Amino acid sequence: MTDAAGPLTGVRVVELAGIGPGPFCGMLLADLGAEVIRVDRPGGPPSPVPLDKDVTSRGKRRIVVDLKHPRGAEVVLRLAASSDALIEGYRPGVAERLGVGPADCLARNPRLVYGRMTGWGQDGPLSGAAGHDIAYIAVTGALHAIGRAGGPPQVPVNYLGDFGGGALFLALGVAAGLFSARQTGRGQVVDAAIVDGTAMLQAMTYGLLADGAWTDSRGVNRLDTGAPFYDVYATSDGSYMAVGALEPQFYAEFTRLLFAPEGVPADLPPQYDRAGWPSLRERFAARFAERSADQWAKIFSGTDACVAPVRTMTEAPADPQLAARGTFVTVDGLVQPAPAPRFSPVPGSAPIAALPPGRIARPGAHTREVLTAVGFDDVDDLLGSGAIWQA
Numbered sequence: 001m002t003d004a005a006g007p008l009t010g011v012r013v014v015e016l017a018g019i020g021p022g023p024f025c026g027m028l029l030a031d032l033g034a035e036v037i038r039v040d041r042p043g044g045p046p047s048p049v050p051l052d053k054d055v056t057s058r059g060k061r062r063i064v065v066d067l068k069h070p071r072g073a074e075v076v077l078r079l080a081a082s083s084d085a086l087i088e089g090y091r092p093g094v095a096e097r098l099g100v101g102p103a104d105c106l107a108r109n110p111r112l113v114y115g116r117m118t119g120w121g122q123d124g125p126l127s128g129a130a131g132h133d134i135a136y137i138a139v140t141g142a143l144h145a146i147g148r149a150g151g152p153p154q155v156p157v158n159y160l161g162d163f164g165g166g167a168l169f170l171a172l173g174v175a176a177g178l179f180s181a182r183q184t185g186r187g188q189v190v191d192a193a194i195v196d197g198t199a200m201l202q203a204m205t206y207g208l209l210a211d212g213a214w215t216d217s218r219g220v221n222r223l224d225t226g227a228p229f230y231d232v233y234a235t236s237d238g239s240y241m242a243v244g245a246l247e248p249q250f251y252a253e254f255t256r257l258l259f260a261p262e263g264v265p266a267d268l269p270p271q272y273d274r275a276g277w278p279s280l281r282e283r284f285a286a287r288f289a290e291r292s293a294d295q296w297a298k299i300f301s302g303t304d305a306c307v308a309p310v311r312t313m314t315e316a317p318a319d320p321q322l323a324a325r326g327t328f329v330t331v332d333g334l335v336q337p338a339p340a341p342r343f344s345p346v347p348g349s350a351p352i353a354a355l356p357p358g359r360i361a362r363p364g365a366h367t368r369e370v371l372t373a374v375g376f377d378d379v380d381d382l383l384g385s386g387a388i389w390q391a
Contacts, residue, residue, distance in 0.1 A: 005033055006031070006032045006033025006034075006339075006343070006355050007032055007033060007343055008029060008032040008033040008034040009033035009034075010033075011029070011033070011034040011035065011084045011085070011178060012034070012035045012037070012082065012083040012084050012085075013026065013029050013030075013034050013035065013036045013037070013083065013084065013085045013086070013087065013174070014037050014039060014076065014079050014080055014083050014085070014086040014087070015036055015037065015038045015039065015060065015086075015087050015088075016039050016076070016086070016087070016088040016089070016090070016095070016100070017038055017039055017040045017041060017044060017363075018088070018089035018090070018117070019047070019048060019089075020089070020133075020158070020162045020163075020166070020167075021089065021117050021162045021163060021166035021167035021170065021194065022087060022088065022089030022117045022167070022170070023038075023054075023056040023057065024056045024162070024163055024166075024167040025087060025115070025117065025166075025167040025168075025170040025171045025174070026038060026056070026060060026087060027055070027056045027057070027058060027059065027060070028167065028168075028171045029085075029171060029174065030058065030059035030060050030358060031058075031059060031339035031340075031355060031357060031358075032339070032355075033355070035061070036059065036060040036061070037060070037061050037062075037063060037079065037083075037366075037370055038057065038060045038061070038062045038063070038363075039063055039064075039065050039076060039079070040062055040063070040064045040065075040363035040364065041064070041065070041066065041067065042064055042066050042389055044363065051360070051362055051363070052334075052360060052362075053334055053360075054360060055334070055336045055337075055357075055360070057360050057361065058331075058336070058357045058358045058359065058360050059357060059358025059359070060358070060361065061361065061365075061366035061369070061370050062361045062362065062363050062364060062365050062366055062367075063364060063366055063367040063370050063371065063388065064363050064364035064367055064388060064389035064390070064391070065387065065388050065389075066386060066387055066388070066389070067098045067099075067100065068098075069385070069386055069387040070387075071382065071385055071387040072098075072387050072388075073098055073099030073100050073104075075371070075376075075382065075387060075388060076100045076105075077099070077100060077104060077105060077108050078108070078374070078376065079371075079374060080100075080105040080108055080109055080112055081108040081109045082109075082374050082375065083109070083112065084111070084112070084113065084178060084181070085112065085113040085114070085115060085174050085177065085178060086105055086112060086113075086114050086115065087114075087115035087116075087117065087170065087174065088100075088115070088116060088117070089116075089117040089118070090118075091118065091127075091128060091130075092118065092122045092123075092127050092128060093128070095116075102114045102116075102189045106187055106189075109187070110185070110186060110187055111181045111185060111186065111187050112181075112187040113174055113177035113178055113181055113187050113188050113190065114187065114188070114189045114190065115170050115173060115174045115177070115190040115192060116189065116190060116191050116192060117166060117167070117170050117192050118191075118192070118193050118194070119131040119132070119133075119135070119136045119161075119166075119193065119194045119195065120136070120193060120194075120195060121191060121193030121195060121196060122191045122193070132158075133158035133160070133161035133162045133194070134155060134158075134161070136161045136165070136166075136194040136195050136198060137156075137160050137161040137165070137194075137198050138153075139195060140165075140195055140198045140199045140202065141199075141202060141216075142160060142161075142165075142198050142199075142201065142202055143155070143156075143160075144216075144218065145202075145205065145218060145224060146218070146224070147218045147219060147224075148218065148219040148225055149217070149218060149219030149220050149225075149226065150219070151218070151219070153218065160198060160201070161194045161198050162194065164197065164198070164201055165194045165195070165196070165197030165198030165199075165200070165201055166192065166193075166194040166197055166198075168197065169192050169196070169197035169200070170190065170192035173188075173190035173192050174190060176188075177190055205223075208221075222246065226277075227246075227277065228277050228280040228281035228284055229243055229244075229245045229246065229251055229254065229271060229280070229284075230243065230244050230245070230246060231243055231281070231284075232310060233284055233285050233288035233289075234285070234288065234289060235288055235289065235291060235292050235293040235295075235296060236289055236290060236291055236292050237292040237293060237294075239292070239293035239309065239310065240293065240309075240310040241288055241293060241296050241297075241300075241307055241308070241309055241310065242307065242308050242309070242310050243284070243306070243307050244306040244307070245305060245306045245307070246306070248271065249304070250304050250305060250306045251271050253303055253304045253305045254300075254305040254306065254307060255268065256305075257299055257300060257303060257305050257307075258284065258287055258288075258305075259287065260299075265283075268280070268283065293309045293310075294309075296309070297309045301320075316328065317335055326338055327340075329356070329357065331356075331357055331359065332359060332360070334360075336357065338355075338356075338357065339355045339356075339357055342355075362391050363391060364389045364390055364391030365391045367379075367383075367388050367389060367390040367391070368383070368390050371388070
């Protein structure tokens with residue numbers, strides 16, 4: 001864990017181990033200063049990321065509890081009794097069967113915020129079914145909207161569902177629950193479903209759809225590559241430049257710099273003349289193909305043209321803007337995104353650097369330490385029984 005104080009310093013969160021959005025939510029809370037105790041299972045499911053490179057485990061203290069052991073559930077319930085929040089990512093009903101469901105935990109601690117992370121939600125005809133990010137975003141309409149006209153939907157990794165619609169909304173729910181608990185003395189059960197969060201991310205486009213300013217087809221709208229001034233273009237070196245010159249004043253600056261020094265062609269179709277968009281796209285593409293991405297980046301950098309180079313994951317940490325802000329950091333040789341957002345205790349003070357991320361621990365590294373600190377006086381007995389493990 002980091003020694004730097006964050007806005008959630010003093011908050012204790014129990015994270016029942018899972019994969020994807022649950023651990024990412026725990027990482028976000030740890031990044032903000034919370035004491036996150038990750039409860040791993042003996043052996044546990046195969047991790048999609050090697051243990052020493054699992055960035056979502058950073059900043060957490062890790063214990064191992066066998067929830068199938070007769071005394072395992074009691075360990076978690078005792079932890080919940082002295083914690084502010086607990087998060088889990090099981091299918092509906094699993095936590096209850098293990099004896100660590102909301103009713104069990106809130107009976108020990110009425111102020112507890114119990115966060116539940118699922119894909120389909122706690123109810124509905126699919127609530128008990130398996131699924132992954134791609135299925136969750138598919139039913140919400142979000143996946144349908146991503147892609148070019150005439151082509152299939154394009155899968156946005158699992159950024160949109162698991163992490164955007166899932167983990168971020170769980171973190172928001174937990175934070176809101178903590179605020180409410182401190183105001184009322186009563187806890188909350190947070191039902192965070194990826195389908196709900198992903199639907200919420202479409203609030204603006206649903207408004208545009210209702211207004212007739214958005215068409216329910218791929219690649220024909222201003223923000224989905226339908227407009228030539230909101231798209232990506234290949235450069236001479238095989239890289240790409242991203243153009244987002246929506247407003248007229250930004251579009252004017254974009255075309256001025258794109259066609260300099262010769263000047264903007266007199267016969268260039270007007271920005272919002274849809275009939276001229278195919279011609280605009282062809283001419284923009286031809287122009288971008290004349291120079292490398294680095295050359296175009298120098299031309300557009302610092303201007304109001306709203307154009308930026310498309311960086312790869314390995315290139316992004318060296319981007320001048322991101323490097324200046326310390327958006328990425330290296331800890332123990334592992335390049336990773338720095339905690340966000342940032343906080344300043346004094347309004348108007350100079351921007352502060354992001355909190356340093358905590359280190360990555362192995363499962364069971366802190367079992368004795370954590371339980372002893374929480375007040376367990378039977379740690380040796382529990383270890384001997386096999387209910388808990390120490391790495």
